[in-house]
Amino acid sequence: MITIVMGSFQSLPDDHQYRTLSQKTGFSLEQIAILHNRFKQLSQNEETLRRDDLKTIQDLESNPIRSQIIEAFFDSRNFQKDVVGSVEEIGFEEFLTVMSYFRAPPQHITEEQREEIRRAKLRFLFNMHDTDNDGTITLEEYRHVVEELLSRSGALGRETAKGIADAAMLEVASISVGPMAPDEFYEGITFEHFLKVCQFVRLYAEAT
Numbered sequence: 001m002i003t004i005v006m007g008s009f010q011s012l013p014d015d016h017q018y019r020t021l022s023q024k025t026g027f028s029l030e031q032i033a034i035l036h037n038r039f040k041q042l043s044q045n046e047e048t049l050r051r052d053d054l055k056t057i058q059d060l061e062s063n064p065i066r067s068q069i070i071e072a073f074f075d076s077r078n079f080q081k082d083v084v085g086s087v088e089e090i091g092f093e094e095f096l097t098v099m100s101y102f103r104a105p106p107q108h109i110t111e112e113q114r115e116e117i118r119r120a121k122l123r124f125l126f127n128m129h130d131t132d133n134d135g136t137i138t139l140e141e142y143r144h145v146v147e148e149l150l151s152r153s154g155a156l157g158r159e160t161a162k163g164i165a166d167a168a169m170l171e172v173a174s175i176s177v178g179p180m181a182p183d184e185f186y187e188g189i190t191f192e193h194f195l196k197v198c199q200f201v202r203l204y205a206e207a208t
Helices: 016-025 029-043 066-072 092-102 111-129 139-152 158-176 191-207
Strands: none
Touching: 016 029, 016 092, 029 092, 066 111, 092 111, 111 191
């Protein structure tokens, strides 16, 4: 979890725009006000944020995937607008939309809604490591994703997390690669393969 929300509460107009943002992201109007205040702090009261603004966040300095987290805020795939590519600056709506991927799911939702949220979060994570927008990530990148997820959860030590990540990499290789002829070229892990192996990782971690 990254800490971007800081600063004092700042009220926002209780109008249709912010109610729409609340429905889209799941944040309450009060949470949106706090995030808007943080956005203005980071942007120095400008209407848009740039990468250099996010690089000033101290809590990100020691994060091993700092660059991927920052880049995620400028990846159009994460704006829920069916577009691809990266942008140089973002407005508050895009900032809030990306922040919603770090938000814990509500307690009182259906299993279908919970699974939809889980899939969206996994797509966001996948996008962070599919840096060239080709719809795939490499096996080594995948192993790194799993290891960081598990070790930073606090429930598992680094070595245990590494062991599970290695097992997950072998599993994803068997699912997505399988037997290959000498002249075949491995193109990487697709999102659908990623979903299948994340299920394997979850079950493996629960049994460890």
